[in-house]
Amino acid sequence: MSKLRVVLVAAMIGCSLVVGPVPAHADRADGPGVPVTPSGSGPSGLQQWIGANIPAPSLAPAASPPWRELPPELAALWQAVRPAPSGDRIFDEWPGGLDRLAAGNIIEWRDVTATSAPLVVVPISRSVLLKFRTTDASGRPSFGTATLVIPAAAWTGPGDRPVVVNALPINSLGLSCTPSFAMAHGVHSKFNVNDLIPPTTAWAVGRGYAVLIPDHEGPWMAYAEPTVAGHVLLDAIRAVRNMLPAEFAGSHFGMGGYSGGAIASYAAAMLLDEYAPELAGVVVGAAIGGLVTDYRMVAHHFDGSSTSGVLLVVALAMGREYPQILGYMNHLAQWAATSPIKDTCGESNGPLGIVGLPIEVAADIADPLDSNIADEIFARTGLTDRKSGVPLYIYHAATDFWIPFENGYNLYRDQCARGVPAVHRTDPGEHIIAMFTGFPGEVSWIDGRLRGEPAPNECRAGS
Structure with a gap:
């Protein structure tokens, strides 16, 4: 992974963190507006803006996990968000x-x-x-x-x-x-x-x-x-x-x-x-x-707070075990999840969310913590x-x-x-x-x- 790609990912995340949700005004002086979408009827205005302005990362084709057949794009994403090898075969080799x-x-x-x-x-x-x-x-x-x-x-x-x-x-x-x-x-x-x-x-x-x-x-x-x-x-x-x-x-x-x-x-x-x-x-x-x-209680408690980095890291980690989660990640989240963030250690995860990034910024569905996929994961955990x-x-x-x-x-x-x-x-x-x-x-x-x-x-x- 190139250093330029890492810098771009960090910059995109950093901009989202610093400015927060993009205001939903059609007459913004500094660029095109973000369309307003009623809650619950599809991606929010912020999510539509992310989808329109941030391209998907280019991922190499990859096989599905040996235990589940996934659509090609999801299989490539699942392979890309797996932890990188440690260099010690006892931990790396299946x-x-x-x-x-x-x-x-x-x-x-x-x-x-x-x-x-x-x-x-x-x-x-x-x-x-x-x-x-x-x-x-x-x-x-x-x-x-x-x-x-x-x-x-x-x-x-x-x-x-x-x-x-x-x-x-x-x-x-x-x-x-x-x-x-x-x-x-x-x-x-x-x-x-x-x-x-x-x-x-x-x-x-x-x-x-x-x-x-x-x-x-x-x-x-x-x-x-x-x-x-x-x-x-x-x-x-x-x-x-x-x-x-x-x-x-x-x-x-x-x-x-x-x-x-x-x-x-x-x-x-x-x-x-x-x-x-x-x-x-x-x-x-x-x-x-x-x-x-109570994962539902804690997820809502973390969302958009100073502990939001932990919530985002947990969501990525859960996607490794339950690949269906990855299908709800937007392009910004895909860039982040396939960057060196996927190998962060515990002492880095808290600072990742220090300015309160909401999970909405990483998803392509409105109210992701109250969605059907969230209900499924909360039930499983x-x-x-x-x-x-x-x-x-x-x-x-x-x-x-x-x-x-x-x-x-x-x-x-x-x-x-x-x-x-x-x-x-x-x-x-x-x-x-x-x-x-x-x-x-x-x-x-x-x-x-x-x-x-x-x-x-x-x-x-x-x-």
């Missing part, structure tokens, strides 16, 4: 014969102790990168990656060494943004500082627990798609038990995650009974903070009709301007009503600060589950 493997079967593995040890800080004996069979959001065979970190100190507690499943907030579009890529390659140009803070991995290794770090966005980097994330996390647990049964066949696993990582831990808890029933009793709890459960297979610890920031408080609290009340032992905490600060203020409570609760203490249940008091 294995053959996945349909002949059971979920959680090991495909290959690599020792990454030398590159992982400096990032963990606490002494370790071994770190292993795992590649395993999993299942995508539509039930098709896929693959996942995760890193298992084993402490240097021998386990002296009862039974096999417990495992903390640390679902980090990856929040990214690029394959080299994942925690396992960092564990395999060390600090690099797209390293995510959230791989290290809060220090969940260091804390767990210091307690003698092994740590499993899943790349829960899957091979398409489908950021925030909960079914993909839950499947990858559960299959990573299966993979550890399959690869090292002598060490971990009897281990208990406690899951934790914040924000984007909370989506993975929450989804694994909600999907456990139907997707991995043999792990009942093996997984002993899920601690989740800053969680999104909703897991609140299920009962968690494990006890829950749910916490949320007292003044979270990103994720509405109701997301976590409504989940707590609903799971209480379904008979799940649960705890809810409100921690000081906004979304980012609560990642740290909520950390002690989260790890203390996980520690109790891994030490065999019964899960506390505060449902009567709080629900």
Whole structure:
């Protein structure tokens, strides 16, 4: 991709960000006007202006995904918005014969102790990168990656060494943004500082627990798609038990995650009974903070706000898993989605929307968040009709301007009503600060589950 193309994309997006929606006046002095279109009857005036003034990007013909036949133009767009290869074949190569493997079967593995040890800080004996069979959001065979970190100190507690499943907030579009890529390659140009803070991995290794770090966005980097994330996390647990049964066949696993990582831990808890029933009793709890459960609510909350960049990035990521979404992107969005934006890492996504770009600017239909395609995706990503297979610890920031408080609290009340032992905490600060203020409570609760203490249940008091 040429530097000129990237500059043009950035300029077009920047102009839209700075000036906002183009005024719908036919007598503008600085150029042709934007026609006014009644809401709901087709593309808005702004969308028509974009379609008339920004040409479509030129995309090379490409094959449809192996699992779905797409129209030629949509197939080319889907291939063009996929994440670029990371340069490491274990993350890049799609294995053959996945349909002949059971979920959680090991495909290959690599020792990454030398590159992982400096990032963990606490002494370790071994770190292993795992590649395993999993299942995508539509039930098709896929693959996942995760890193298992084993402490240097021998386990002296009862039974096999417990495992903390640390679902980090990856929040990214690029394959080299994942925690396992960092564990395999060390600090690099797209390293995510959230791989290290809060220090969940260091804390767990210091307690003698092994740590499993899943790349829960899957091979398409489908950021925030909960079914993909839950499947990858559960299959990573299966993979550890399959690869090292002598060490971990009897281990208990406690899951934790914040924000984007909370989506993975929450989804694994909600999907456990139907997707991995043999792990009942093996997984002993899920601690989740800053969680999104109501995608419709959060999408409307983000739209046109300072967090709109995250919404736009999530929409692109969802299109990788559900290609039908891409058919509603306008030319401006296609330029952006096929630019280097498609490989951004988490720390870049917030600033992308700092001046409040509404999702209307990226779509070719009016009211895209209230459209039929949005209804379909919101239905596919909703897991609140299920009962968690494990006890829950749910916490949320007292003044979270990103994720509405109701997301976590409504989940707590609903799971209480379904008979799940649960705890809810409100921690000081906004979304980012609560990642740290909520950390002690989260790890203390996980520690109790891994030490065999019964899960506390505060449902009567709080629900």
